[in-house]
Amino acid sequence: MFRFLIRRTLGAAVILLIISAIVFVLFYAAPRDPARIACGKVCTPETLALVKKNLGINHPLPVQYWDWLKGLFVGRDYAAFGNCKAPCLGYSFQNREPVLSTIMDRFPLTISLAIGSSVVFLVFGIGTGMLAAVKQGKTLDKIASSASLIASSMQIYVIGVFATYLLVDQMHWLDRANYTPFTDNPAKWAQGLLVPWLVLSLIFTANYTRMTRSQMVETLSEDYVRTARAKGLSRRTVFFRFAWRGAMGPIVTIFGLDLGTLLGGAIITESTFSLQGLGMLSVKAVSTNDLPMLLGVVMVAAAAIVVFNIIVDSVYALIDPRVRLA
DSSP: OHHHHHHHHHHHHHHHHHHHHHHHHHHHTSSSOHHHHHHOSSOOHHHHHHHHHHHTOOSOHHHHHHHHHHHHHHOEEETTTEEEOSSOOOBOTTTOSBHHHHHHHHHHHHHHHHHHHHHHHHHHHHHHHHHHHHTTTSHHHHHHHHHHHHHHTOOHHHHHHHHIIIIIIISOOSOOSOOOOTTTOHHHHHHHHHHHHHHHHHHHHHHHHHHHHHHHHHHHTSHHHHHHHHTTOOHHHIIIIIIHHHHHHHHHHHHHHHHHHHHTOOHHHHHHHTOOSHHHHHHHHHHTTOHHHHHHHHHHHHHHHHHHHHHHHHHHHHHOTTOOOO
16 A cells, blocks of 8 residues: 555656646746736836746746746745745735735635535435435436436526525525634534535535446446345345445545545636635636636646545545455
8 A cells, every 4th residue: 555655646746747837838828928917008118027027937938837846845036026935836916925825825715615515415415326226216216316317407606596595585594605714613614605515515416316326226236246135144234335335436436536626626616606715716817817826726726636536546445345556
């Protein structure tokens, strides 16, 4: 296991390096000139050159990337901002603040949104899918399959508005979406994010219901499951000890990717509920051509997906004894 983690960690570092190089070139070779935008309406060539120097983009593109990469490990000096301590993702072109500190300010909300919604859609999605598999072909199976098909076709920005109107404005059952840090007040933290959790988890719940049902139905027909039944093991033992573990492999894989993506920012959900997480931060960075901020958010999202892929591969060995990590 240790050798596997070392290899995967080194591989992840190489992948992130390649991603950073590609994204850096795409962003900084874009037609729009961030220095000219920051310079304002009245911009002389002398002022434009000064702005480029202050922003650290007056060098050729390979030199800019090397300076950015070096800043991750040893820090970096900016003419306009001073020293940026490692790990340095640069300074925002818009708010003149370190990119990393801004991302860390927004990250707790995104983590809260991702973890809370994940708990909801895992519990209800997997639970409903398992019940549908047990009752295959019966009324409960048909209802669950139909409901999941309808829910998966819904859009978050429609469900979010409807849920807020119905549950908050009309029935007053839940609070309007807002974010309170967990350390300040756990109760208000949960109350303020309950509606976004439910809305975000609805589509995921539908997908996990259909995925769990199909995997369980397929696994229940495997030879080793029928052998366990023939040996006289109880239905509950066969279901949870053999069939459930065999069906969880693909689900764990998809969950790792989904959670990594959510940690990179649930853009539509955050926009719908005006939550200031990484998703809204990336939208603002795109609209203002804030390239350092956008690059930082993309790298955080990529790192989350890569890390959770490693975790998923490790969990495989715990779920399926046939898998061995060398």
